[in-house]
Amino acid sequence: MNAPRPGLRPLDDALADLLSQARPLAGVEHVPTFEADGRVLAHDLVSALQVPPQDNSSMDGYAVRCAEIADEGVALPVSQRIPAGSEAHPLAPGSVARIFTGAPVPAGADAIVMQEDVQALEDGRARILRVPSAGQWIRRSGEDITRGAVVLRAGERLGPAATGLAAAIGLAVLPVARRPRVALFSTGDELVMPGEVPPEAMRPGAIYNSNRFFLRSLLLRLGCEVRDLGIVPDQREATLQALATAARDNDLILTSGGVSVGEEDHIKPAVQQLGRLDLWQIAMKPGKPFAYGRVGEAHFIGLPGNPVSSFVTFVLLVRPFLLALMGASETAPAAWQLPAHFDWPRPDRRREFLRARRDAEGGLVLFPNQSSGVLTSVAWADGLIDNPGGQAIARGDRVRFLPLAELLA
Structure with a gap:
């Protein structure tokens, strides 16, 4: 009597089992901050300075003492001009300072009046047209980042804003997790690469290999190093050789097709001969067949052959697995x-x-x-x-x- 076929596994259970196998890769790379977009941070980034480093103006206008402007229409001399990047002198009593966005606020000033609310007079004075409130239009030192603060935490996947934040605390080089090395290949004598045979000359039963193209793109978008091993002939020895080669210097071997329960193909027995293989039937549509195993030190994942099934199982299972290998703290997609x-x-x-x-x-x-x-x-x-x-x-x-x-x- 045949053994009963195991029941379908819930997707969340399969994902949890898969992630339990994903130990973060050893090794840290140091890359220029310009090139860190999409990489996973390996260590916390701690700021050695305040951002902004001193109080500065958020507007083009005039730095004033509020106590000297009790009413609208007060006219005071302009005692200094402070562009961004220059040094400010203490504000002389009974005067205002012409100031520009990003410039340091002079000692003694407690507000900025935007230039739209000031009339520049011909005698060099400035008439204040609106009574200011203390602190208006002033960016305080450290209001963005304080000295000693953890700005970005290990495990964060860096995006454009994060790389800008790292640059804001003076970091030109960032410690990031090593890129996963992924070997990608296809099996099946029915597969043909685009460009090799024109559509009108395709033999009966042949199909163009589309999975290889989108899987490679998905891997590259995740920041993986992809070793494309091409199409492996439907032969036992060729499959064994491809797997053994892929396992030597890669973290993951990824294939599509030939993972349905009971299917006759060379991937299953070859993986089982060289390592171990678990065939899962996942309660999801599309994408029920899925395989996980090991070949030597390399992880092995076999995706279903139908293109939509292959795509969906990649984004829902392989993507979080690879992020976990990179040490990412968040692997679940937003919904x-x-x-x-x-x-x-x-x-x-x-x-x-x-x-x-x-x-x-x-x-x-x-x-x-x-x-x-x-x-x-x-x-x-x-x-x-x-x-x-x-x-x-x-x-x-x-x-x-x-x-x-x-x-x-």
């Missing part, structure tokens, strides 16, 4: 709650990830064909609707939406 502008009356029992995009009214519409082989749906969509298994959707219901801008960042 929005948006209204459905469609009906979905016959849901699958599995958790569904529907390709959708926002319409002009701010709601979501579906691509008409949700088949796992229709890659057009992913190119058209700007996100995935995360719909619980068995959950019908009626127009107007709010649904969980994962924007591709987040998943592809």
Whole structure:
């Protein structure tokens, strides 16, 4: 009697098991701050200075003592001119200082009057047209960053604002986690690379290898070093050799296709011969078949072959796994709650990830064909609707939406 087939695994359980295998990679790289966008910070960044370093003006105008301007129309001489980047002298009693945005506030001044509220007189005085309040238009020293503060924490994935923040505390080089090295290859004698054979000359059963292109792009966007090993012939020895080569100097071996339970292919027995392999059936649609294992010291992940399934399992499982390898403190994508502008009356029992995009009214519409082989749906969509298994959707219901801008960042 055949053994009973194991039940489908919830996606969250599969992700938790996968992340439990992802130990942060050893090694720290020091890269120029200009080149750190997208990298994961390896150590806390602590500021050695205040930002701003001293009180400065947030407006072009005049630095004043509020006590000397009790009424509108007071005219006082201009005792100094303070451009940004210059040194300010203490404000002489009974005077004002012409000051520009970013310039240091002179000692003795307690407010800035914007130039629109001042009339410059021909005799060199300035007439104040509006009574100021203490502290107005002054940026205080340290109001952005205080000396000794942790500005960015280890595990943060750096974006443009974060690299600017690091530069603001004077850091030209940043410590970041090493990039994961990923070996990518495809198996299957039916696969043909674009450019090798024109469409009209394709043999029966042949298909162009699209998965390899988007998987490589997804890996590069995550900051991985990608070693593309091409298409491996459908032969046992060739598969063993490709896996052994990939395992020697890579952190992850990534393939697509040939991971369905009971499928006859060379990947499964080859991985099992060289290491270990677990075949998972995940309660998600698209993307039910998924494989995780080890070949030597390298992780192995096998994705389903249908292109949409391969894409969705990458962004939901492989992406967080790679971020965890880089030591990222946050691996889950952001989600929005948006209204459905469609009906979905016959849901699958599995958790569904529907390709959708926002319409002009701010709601979501579906691509008409949700088949796992229709890659057009992913190119058209700007996100995935995360719909619980068995959950019908009626127009107007709010649904969980994962924007591709987040998943592809």
